[in-house]
Amino acid sequence: MTTSPFDLTGRVAIVTGGNGGIGLGMARGLAEAGAAVAIVGRNAAKSDAAVAELKQRGAKAISVIADVTDKTAVAAMVERTKNEFGRIDILVNNAGISQRSLLKDTEMSVYRRIMELDFFAPVALTRAVLPGMRSRGAGHIVMIGSVVSKIGVPLRTGYSAAKHAIAGFTEAAAAELWRDGVKFTLACPGFVRTQVSVNALGASGEKHGVVDEDIGKGLSPERCADAIWRAVAKDREEVLIAGREGLYVLLKRFAPSLFSYALKRAKSG
Numbered sequence: 106m107t108t109s110p111f112d113l114t115g116r117v118a119i120v121t122g123g124n125g126g127i128g129l130g131m132a133r134g135l136a137e138a139g140a141a142v143a144i145v146g147r148n149a150a151k152s153d154a155a156v157a158e159l160k161q162r163g164a165k166a167i168s169v170i171a172d173v174t175d176k177t178a179v180a181a182m183v184e185r186t187k188n189e190f191g192r193i194d195i196l197v198n199n200a201g202i203s204q205r206s207l208l209k210d211t212e213m214s215v216y217r218r219i220m221e222l223d224f225f226a227p228v229a230l231t232r233a234v235l236p237g238m239r240s241r242g243a244g245h246i247v248m249i250g251s252v253v254s255k256i257g258v259p260l261r262t263g264y265s266a267a268k269h270a271i272a273g274f275t276e277a278a279a280a281e282l283w284r285d286g287v288k289f290t291l292a293c294p295g296f297v298r299t300q301v302s303v304n305a306l307g308a309s310g311e312k313h314g315v316v317d318e319d320i321g322k323g324l325s326p327e328r329c330a331d332a333i334w335r336a337v338a339k340d341r342e343e344v345l346i347a348g349r350e351g352l353y354v355l356l357k358r359f360a361p362s363l364f365s366y367a368l369k370r371a372k373s374g
Contacts, residue, residue, distance in 0.1 A: 110331075111338040114139030117190040119182070121173050121230065122200030124151035126299030127249060130330030131197050136164035138334075140195065143186040145169045165190070173200050173226040183233045192241070193234045198227035199249040203305035203313075204264040210308040216263045218310065223267035228274060235287065242286035247337060248275045252295045252347050255354045256368070264305075279342050288340060292333045293354075295347030296323030324348070 118135045122128040123144035135142050136159045144159070144166060146152040152168040159166040167189055171178040186193055201223045206215070231246055238244025252258075254272040257265040272291055279289040296319045305313040329346055336344035345351055353371075356364040 110335050112138060113195075116140045116194040117143075117186065117192055118195035118197065119143045119145060119169075119186055119193055119230075119234070120197040120199060121145040121226075123197070124148060124155040126199075126301070127294065127297060127326050127329055127333075128197070128199040129155055130326035131199060131247070131249075131333065132159060132166075133162070133327070134330050134334045135195070136162045136166070139164075141165035141190045143167050143169050143182070143189070145171055145173065145182055145200070147172060173230060174221045176229060179226075179229050179233055183230075187237070192237055194238075194243065195245050195247070196230060196234050197247045197249070198230055199247075200226065201249065201267075202264075203301050204261045205302065205305045205313040206260060206308035208262045211263065212309055215306050215308065215310050216266075219263040219267050219306065220270075223264065224270045224274070227271060231278065235282075238287045239282070239285045244287045245337060246278075246287065246289050247333065248289065248291045249333075250275070250291050250293045252293055252345070252350055252354060254291065254293050255345075256357055256364075258368070259371075276342070289342060290333070290337050290340075291343045292336065293343065293345045293347070294324070294329050294333075295345075295350040296320055297329045297346075298323045298325055319350070 118140045120128050120132045120142060123132045124146040132142050132144055142159055142164060144152050144155050149170050156166045156168045169182050169185055171182045173179060202219060204219060227248060248271055250271050251268045253261055253265045254268040275289050275291040302313055302315060302317040302320045307313055332346045
């Protein structure tokens with residue numbers, strides 16, 4: 106069971122993509138720490154089930170059905186959460202989509218869809234909650250990036266680009282807003298046992314529909330979420346949560362030529 110390493114009693118959080126995978130793990134951690142949670146998702150049944158589970162744990166929780174790429178829906182989501190719980194202290198930008206297609210085959214509509222969900226939506230949500238956080242002089246925004254926030258990976262040109270963009274945005278935003286009391290944490294998970302590869306987009310926008318072998322053998326969402334919350338508790342601005350795939354990040358930093366050689370020959374599912 107995921108448990109947050111700090112007390113969040115009385116705090117209010119929004120978790121996008123909170124009805125499964127890492128997002129649900131993050132929501133469970135918030136519930137264990139005493140926070141009220143707004144679960145944001147597009148699947149009403151899954152979101153309602155997630156909220157029911159959190160309430161069984163004694164947490165205050167609501168389900169918000171919304172498309173986070175729609176600016177009107179984003180404004181309504183934030184307003185509903187504030188109306189229900191009074192304010193927003195924590196935002197977990199978790200909703201996203203991956204890719205499994207070669208550059209030469211991928212339609213531009215797929216790149217735009219990935220950027221809208223994986224980059225522009227978290228930016229819009231961050232902007233939407235900032236006024237309240239700045240006025241109170243406190244808030245924490247957790248960006249769920251990826252190992253590909255640090256390295257480019259074949260079959261994921263769009264996904265790598267979006268997650269690189271999130272890393273740059275988060276670093277710059279943290280430098281701008283620390284005097285206002287708004288903190289940021291960029292989490293960079295590697296392989297986690299979620300539906301990320303199943304839902305990944307193919308060249309024409311179709312679902313990949315397959316659990317990649319590395320994903321299937323990955324870290325549990327609960328352990329991933331626990332590592333992220335421990336990083337947040339320490340006010341870390343970045344945390345890498347990865348097994349052997351994390352070695353590529355180190356290799357790129359300290360031996361870039363060897364990294365390039367290895368990456369070009371690596372198996373990509």
